[in-house]
Amino acid sequence: MKKWFMLSLISAALSASVFADDEPKIDWKTQQLSENVYVLFGRGGNIAVHVGDDGIYLVDDQFANLSEQIKAQIASLKPGVPEFVINTHYHGDHTGGNENFAKAGSHVIAHHHVHARLEDKHGADSDALPRLTFGNDMTLHFNNEHAHIRHYPNAHTDGDAAVFFPKADVIHFGDMFFNTGGLPYVDVEGGGSVNGLLAALKDLNSQVKESTKLIPGHGPVASKADLVRYIELIEGAKAKMLAAMAKHDSEEAVLKADPLEGMGLSYASWLPKERVTKLFYQSLSQK
Numbered sequence: 001m002k003k004w005f006m007l008s009l010i011s012a013a014l015s016a017s018v019f020a021d022d023e024p025k026i027d028w029k030t031q032q033l034s035e036n037v038y039v040l041f042g043r044g045g046n047i048a049v050h051v052g053d054d055g056i057y058l059v060d061d062q063f064a065n066l067s068e069q070i071k072a073q074i075a076s077l078k079p080g081v082p083e084f085v086i087n088t089h090y091h092g093d094h095t096g097g098n099e100n101f102a103k104a105g106s107h108v109i110a111h112h113h114v115h116a117r118l119e120d121k122h123g124a125d126s127d128a129l130p131r132l133t134f135g136n137d138m139t140l141h142f143n144n145e146h147a148h149i150r151h152y153p154n155a156h157t158d159g160d161a162a163v164f165f166p167k168a169d170v171i172h173f174g175d176m177f178f179n180t181g182g183l184p185y186v187d188v189e190g191g192g193s194v195n196g197l198l199a200a201l202k203d204l205n206s207q208v209k210e211s212t213k214l215i216p217g218h219g220p221v222a223s224k225a226d227l228v229r230y231i232e233l234i235e236g237a238k239a240k241m242l243a244a245m246a247k248h249d250s251e252e253a254v255l256k257a258d259p260l261e262g263m264g265l266s267y268a269s270w271l272p273k274e275r276v277t278k279l280f281y282q283s284l285s286q287k
């Protein structure tokens, strides 16, 4: 009996891992932030869902193999296909569902650079590409809200947008804000920079009230105080990097000096301290 039980446990674990390959098991969580705005936590970038009289629209859509689960989560708020999907930037954990949602009838909106980067990745004919693109900003007048989508140049990438919901007093930051207790991922090859990110965060902070709810790209919903701490953390890391770069004249020597040691931060396995140090070095040494 014991042996049979062990075997069935093993086979359950095996079938769970096979299942996980194409249709991952996600512990979905939904948090309501205002009458119309919800945030959906799954795997990948946090999704904002705007629900109202005109219909539904999303900010970001995680990975392709989660689209059916995302649709089911949205259906529990309001039935129907999202009219729009706004991408905060090109990374696959924020745009992976574009093709599925486009095929279902959603119109994908993103900055011009997001279109260019997704075209490089998927080809010119792909349904993963946004149908509507913008330069500095655009406004979506839908569901009795006027969502202001604003580009911030060379921050986390070269195509970041923050989405302001003035009536709801909510802002989606995309990955310009990682609320995970560590330093940001600055995608230098994707056009991101430390100084651009700091400029973006300071501009955003000037528009954030004490009452504003901040949706970060990753991590829980945040407050103005969390954002202020995040800016101070990046400023502190930048100062340490600049001091080390003044002392050592190569990337290798700066890496060896390990300037970010002693900040007491934890690092994700995909973004260890060495990689953050390298990206900060590459960004801060750009002319």
Ligand SMILES: [Zn+2]
Pocket: 089, 091, 156, 175
């Ligand atoms: Zn990202």
